[in-house]
Amino acid sequence: MQKKTIGFIGTGVMGKSMARNLMKAGFGLNVYTRTKEKASDLLEEGARWQDSVAALAKESDIIITIVGYPSDVEEVYLNDNGILANAKRGSYVIDMTTSSPELAKAIYDQAREAGIHAYDAPVSGGDVGARNAALTIMAGGDKEHFEGILPALEAMGKNIVLQGDAGAGQHTKMCNQIAIASGMLGVCEAIFYAEKAGLHPKTVLQSIEAGAAGSWSLSNLGTRMIDGNFEPGFYVKHFIKDMKIAIDSAENMSVPVPGLKLAKELYDQLSQSGGENKGTQALYQYYEIMSQAD
Structure with missing residues (x-):
């Protein structure tokens, strides 16, 4: 059976590798970006350029987005020149941006009225997971039509779970980000402590990452810090965005998140000092700066 044609919007740090893996899996790929040059290597590898969101939506069976902020999601999906106004009836849309659960539900409701199957499916695994087609994918939407997008998701990830109805994928990603946020404080503090104690941090990692302290952040981002x-x-700027969404959602449910709020406060300081375009592991530099201030 011929594979569906996929339209892809968002060729950033992770999106480009995800799009490339879809092509490797045999899917035809349409791409659109605000700046065509950002997609030049994908076009050289066989992707087809579409000159607008509307054109891409009309020419694709499955439309995947992974953009920056909820405002970007709203723009590409809900305006008159957006995806839902132009996608074919019976097509699928998958927003893989980390975004608002409420916005995911709004997109689902409008898509259903147009006969379009909508899913929110944010991811975890960073640039390495995207490159290796090993992302964790947390989905929300109808179980009835999920098989229609599963082959595409399997081309990008390994741990794929339909968590529930529309918005459930985004809520699950909030759980993920809450766990990471406080955990990153611990990773930074452990490595900084090791250095100040005169230890070899990478040797310390060999011990603690295999025990109860082990985590993806410790093993992958700890080494980058060192x-x-x-x-x-x-x-960093996108992590701050995620933490704000999580805090707002938690407050709406009267869920206390003091660890998350502290992490966001420190990341805000890092961003304000010029670190917004660095990786999340750059929080380590906050500890270096604070140590020098003392």
Whole structure:
């Protein structure tokens, strides 16, 4: 059976690798970006350029988006020149941006009225997971039509779970970000402590990452901190956006999140000092600065 044609919007740090993996899996790929040059390598590899969101939506069976902010999601989906106004009846739309659960539900409701199957499916795994087609994908939407998008998701990820109705994927991603936020404080403090104690941090990692302290952030981002590599696998500015969504959602449900709020406060300070376009592991530099201030 011929594979569906996929339209892809959002070729950033993670999106470009995700789009490339879809092509490797045999899907025809339409792409649109605000700046065509950002998609030049994908076009050279066989992707087809579409000159607008509307054109891409009309020419695709499955439309996947992974953009920056909820405002970007709203723009590409809900305006007159957006996806839902132009996608074919019976097509699928998958927003893989980390965005608002309420916005995911609004997109689902409008898509259903147009005969379009909508899913929110944010991801975790960073640049490495995207490159290796090993992302964790947390989906929300109708179980009835989920098989229609599963082959595309399997081309990008390994751990794929339909969490529930529309918005459930975004709520699950909020759980993920809440756990990461406080955990990043611990990773930074552990490595900084090791250095100040005169230990070799990478040797310390060999011990603690295999025990109860082990985590993805410790094993993957801890090494980058030690090496002084603060290039983005996931931007500080986007993590701050995620934490704000999580805090707002938590407050709406009267859920206390003091660890999350502290993490956001420190990341805000890092961003204000010029770190917004660095990777989330750059929080380590906050501890270096604070130590020097003392």
